[in-house]
Amino acid sequence: MSSVSEGRFRSSSVPLITPSPLRAALRTDDGVRIEAVYEPFAAGAGAVAETSFDGTAIVIAHGFTGSADRPAVRRAAGVLGRRAAVVTFSFRGHGGSGGRSTVGDREVLDLAAAVRWARALGHRRVVTVGFSMGGSVVLRHGALYPGRSTAGTEAGGMTEQEGRIEACAGARADVHADAVVAVSAPARWYYRGTAPMRRLHWVVTRPAGRLVGRYGFGTRIDRDDWDPVPLSPVRAAGLIAPAPLLIVHGDRDPYFPLDHPRMLAEAAGDGAELWLERGMGHAENAADESLLTRIGDWVAAR
Incomplete structure (x- = not known):
């Protein structure tokens, strides 16, 4: 269960007008x-004048080697913040967070903690926006933490651990995303079809x-291999359905081609x-203000 360190937030209703x-620390x-x-x-x-605050928070999930304080993440938060409140965080093993990166596996628990915090702060609607590794995480989070009961539905492909996560999450109202945006996300694990991905696998x-x-x-x-391999x-x-899903990808992405x-x-x-996106490269570093603004518009319209 996520928690806030040092009791800095003594209730779940922090005033949302705080500038x-x-x-x-979650x-x-x-x-x-x-x-x-x-x-x-x-x-x-x-800020867009005609868009009034409606209780929405956007949770940004950065890419591998990123963090909450990286310039590209701060830029994305600044643009998306014209439409809604924003939560940024550092995945495990990144920035000031503890633990070690599992490159998209247990990071789903990090995102769940950030979503839970956004709801504890009073937000009725939470949208996740993930880049690259973060894009794969928001997809898995959307599947494992649905906003509706999934009893009796097809869940093939989930590991036993993921099945337990999904079963527990189905009984909660504070961990799901109301909409999901995946930017520059991989479709499958262990992809080595490009030089940047071969270098990443070496790292x-x-x-x-x-x-x-x-x-x-x-x-x-x-340093441990995935065991078991997480849901792809x-x-x-x-x-993820019925939650809305937006998939964004650049036609010049050097990591993952358009397939x-x-x-x-x-x-x-x-x-x-x-x-x-024509001419776009990879992830948050390649997401310019125009694209981020359109993503914010999509979030506001859903």
């Missing part, structure tokens, strides 16, 4: 400490690579909208 960011269901930042929505300079799987990750990128990586993003995409977003959209069927 300055709030920082907290606790995930497996006991990892996660740093998080909350920025309340405030209509004013840069993750080799002792020397993990040293580069730790001291070169500030990312502490777990493409399988998860088909389990990845197309596979995700096909798996989701009518429950997804697909944007293929």
Whole structure:
């Protein structure tokens, strides 16, 4: 269960008109400490005048080697913050968070803690926006933490552990996402079809690579292999409906070619909208203000 350290938030109803960011340490269901930042929505300079605050919070899930304080994440938070309150956080093993990165597996628990915090702050509607690794995490979170009972529905492809997560989450009203946005997300695990992904696999799987990750990128990586292999993003995409799903991908993404977003959209069927962005590269570093504004508009319209 997530919690806020040092009792900084003594109730679940922090005034949403507070103009300055709030920082907290959340606790995930497996006991990892996660740093998080909350920025309340405030209509004013840069905010869209006709969009009034309706209780929506956007939770941003960064890519591998990112963090809540990286410039690209802060830029995304600033643009999306014109439409709603924003929660940013650092995945385990990243930034000021504890633990070690499992590169998209147990990170679903980090996202669940951030969503739970947004709801504890009084938000009735929470939308998750994930980039790259974060995109795969928001897809799995949307499948494993549905906003409706899934008793008796098809759940093939889930591990036993994920089945327990989903069963527990189905009884809760504070961990699901009301809509999901996956930007530059992979469709399948272990992809090595591009040079950047081959380099990333070296960083993750080799002792020397993990040293580069730790001291070169500030990312502490777990050395254990996945066991069991988590639910794949493409399988998860088909389990998110009826929550709205937006899939965004650049046609110049050097990590994942266009068959990845197309596979995700096909798996989701009518429950997804697909944007293929001309000239866009990869993840939050390539998401310009125009794209982020359109994502914010999509969030506000759903």
